[in-house]
Amino acid sequence: MAQTPKNIAIIGSGLVGSLLAIYLRRIGHQITVFDRRSDIRTIKFSGRSINLAMSNRGWRSLDEVGIGDRIKDLAIPLDKRAMHVNDKPMYFQKYGKDGEAIWSISRGILNKRMIDLAEEEGAVFRFNEKVWDVDLPEAKIYTGETEKSEWKEYQFDKIFGCDGAFSRVRHKMQRRSRFNYSQNFIDVGYKELTIPANEDGTHKLDKNSFHIWPRGEFMLIAMPNIDGSFTCSLFLPFEGEVSFESIKTEDQAREFFKKYFPNVRKEIEDLTKDFFINPTSAMVTMKCYPWTYWDKVALVGDSAHAIVPFYGQGMNAGFEDIYILNQLMEKHGDDWETIFSEYQEERKPNADAIAELSYRNFVEMSSKTADPKFILQKKIEKHFAARHPEKWVPVYSRVTFSDRPYAEALAIGDMQEGIMKKVMQLPNIEERWDSKEVEDKILELLTDQ
Amino acid sequence: MAQTPKNIAIIGSGLVGSLLAIYLRRIGHQITVFDRRSDIRTIKFSGRSINLAMSNRGWRSLDEVGIGDRIKDLAIPLDKRAMHVNDKPMYFQKYGKDGEAIWSISRGILNKRMIDLAEEEGAVFRFNEKVWDVDLPEAKIYTGETEKSEWKEYQFDKIFGCDGAFSRVRHKMQRRSRFNYSQNFIDVGYKELTIPANEDGTHKLDKNSFHIWPRGEFMLIAMPNIDGSFTCSLFLPFEGEVSFESIKTEDQAREFFKKYFPNVRKEIEDLTKDFFINPTSAMVTMKCYPWTYWDKVALVGDSAHAIVPFYGQGMNAGFEDIYILNQLMEKHGDDWETIFSEYQEERKPNADAIAELSYRNFVEMSSKTADPKFILQKKIEKHFAARHPEKWVPVYSRVTFSDRPYAEALAIGDMQEGIMKKVMQLPNIEERWDSKEVEDKILELLTDQ
Missing domain, CATH: 3.50.50.60 (FAD/NAD(P)-binding domain)
Known part of the structure; x- marks a missing residue:
């Protein structure tokens, strides 16, 4: 279904903000992207990013x-x-x-290219313009030099908060009642x-x-x-x-x-x-809910679900938000209330799943990689997966080389972990880890699922 | 150890703020209590409180x-x-x-009396004065009519944030890196x-x-x-x-x-x-950490650990914060850095425990009270506790009628729950719940702990 062109603000000119600008321009919306920082294309990128x-x-x-x-x-x-x-x-x-x-x-190089591409599509970027307040029900934003200086008011039809883990837009939503929120640093x-x-x-x-x-x-x-x-x-x-x-x-x-x-x-x-x-x-895991305010405001990317970087999925998850949002816009046309509510319902469990998987990878890397039992378990899994590639797709592949929901990868990973827990309890598993019995045991346990 | 009198601000004139004012006045500190609202003694108390x-x-x-x-x-x-x-x-x-x-x-009646008592002790109350910003390392606060109006600056030696679940003081701490925070509404x-x-x-x-x-x-x-x-x-x-x-x-x-x-x-x-x-x-469960900023600022009561009201412990937990803080002040005198760091280390696990117990009580009340298995389990526990009062003190009593740490009550409660899980799996437990064998089984399981 086609959408009536709207006047839309995107807060944040990072990777997610720029890609969303491209998607929305393609539909025909008028796009203004605000960023409190300077145009990344004009400055040396700061040394605080993981590739x-x-x-x-x-x-x-x-x-x-x-x-x-x-x-x-x-x-x-x-x-x-x-x-x-x-x-x-x-x-x-x-x-x-x-x-x-x-x-x-490199984050810097990618971001520069994304902004170039968004500008080619006709998105307008307003750098060095700091958003201090958002009127959620009216979709108005207020910008200015400082929090206490005189502010400029902008009226939009929709606002997308793509302003990262410490999002100002979310911050405004967070002050409302019944907004769930957590930030946990490692x-x-x-x-x-x-x-x-x-x-x-x-x-x-x-x-x-x-x-x-x-x-x-x-x-x-x-x-x-x-x-x-x-x-x-x-x-x-x-x-x-x-x-x-x-x-x-x-x-x-x-x-x-x-x-x-x-x-x-x-x-x-x-x-x-x-x-x-x-x-x-x-590094922080940030979760919140809801992600949207009626049909006016939506959070996309890190502003809705910042995760620790140990699965390499932060940007991928943010980009997938946009992909899914676009599917819903195609499906529901001008019914933005439905678009936003289905968007958050579909994405929230998947964002939680990749947050959990990323955190577990951190725990695994920092405390388990030296554990002989853990190393043996991984060896058995690899051995079995090599012999039965269709029966045992590792979670890493489900997350990284697939587009099935993160929540599904997590659930199947937990199921596999349950099986391996039983396998590791088999007597003398150290000696017979690559035996036919162990292989048959895994096959049997898989059939029980 | 005696303390050198300090000039201390308390933000919030609720129950915890007023009681803390009394404690600190007794030591000889100079106390100013700020509250954004009017003096509760001059207005009709609003109808939004559970007794x-x-x-x-x-x-x-x-x-x-x-x-x-x-x-x-x-x-x-x-x-x-x-x-x-x-x-x-x-x-x-x-x-x-x-x-x-x-x-x-009644919350209103109690709060009025507490403010009277704090005033009798010499605490100064500044009602209708809204704190908008806090300079944490300098222990300065900024008040004014609105967020954007001209602000008045106050310099103190210490600041205590007793401003409740939606604390402005905590809000300032929350914007710093490595501050863990969560708010979850039921x-x-x-x-x-x-x-x-x-x-x-x-x-x-x-x-x-x-x-x-x-x-x-x-x-x-x-x-x-x-x-x-x-x-x-x-x-x-x-x-x-x-x-x-x-x-x-x-x-x-x-x-x-x-x-x-x-x-x-x-x-x-x-x-x-x-x-x-x-x-x-x-109703919200709010958790955060740290609770203090160096030797300058500390959160006390709901601002540090808001809980759902289903255990009736919110105020009791806040008052206990003050009791413990006072013990530490007596122990460490002018070493406020140690006072604050031991305060948060000692109280945090207990605040988490009462948050968990309160949330569990909510789940229990809303979904388990009609479950026959649950009712039978409670009946068995009661029966056993009546026969062996010294061996089985219910969690409710440990929380409500004791001053042992909340975390201990939670741990013992989990241990009791583990025992009852095994008891409930005994064959024909419905018929022989008050039998000698069941009693002996519980005694045996208790000995195994």
């Missing part, structure tokens, strides 16, 4: 409006993890089947570091891998950029024996890398300087 | 500063529930042992109604009982006031077949009471009028 991993859900959302190819040239496919375990040669873990990959993109922070390109512009490490240096309570990761560099993220507890708090001097930083990351240390140029120049960032 | 149930923790906190007796004359002891089940004569359930009671007090609302006194000033129902009309998904409760009236609270889902949403006209309200509360209907004067004049209030 993004675009996977199936992200590409599908870009392809739907035909811009996938305009983004792909900014991205590098990663078809495997490169594991850098101490005292062991580096080894690879393939992500999925042949041809399956996640794509590394005790681990991260810091961006850089491995520059070789002098000839090539990558210093395998460029088609997601590099991980797991160290139990902390880890370093590196993802390639198209200019030959790698963006690294050091994940480390804020407090404790080995922590950001405990590294106060350049000497301590050097010592830390020498001890725990001896092989990568030389690659990170200006290591100790970067360590103290770049900020230490916190 | 309060003062129990052990509350009394202990009042007695510590010698004001228990000044409050007791405002309260009526309730030693039992009066159950009004449809098609059954009313029956009583004793709360505890002889002499154990909870005390019904789908049930409540509305205040009144049963007036008889013409001779006596109570229309037994005055020493907490009256309950349980109806599955909803219920009515009534608590006595010293003027002979009862304050009633109708708890009802916001939406659904029988809900606040479904009662739109006076006819529908009359029909609702006729059908579900035929016996109490006549007692509630102006029933249908009150129903539409009084607001429908929402």
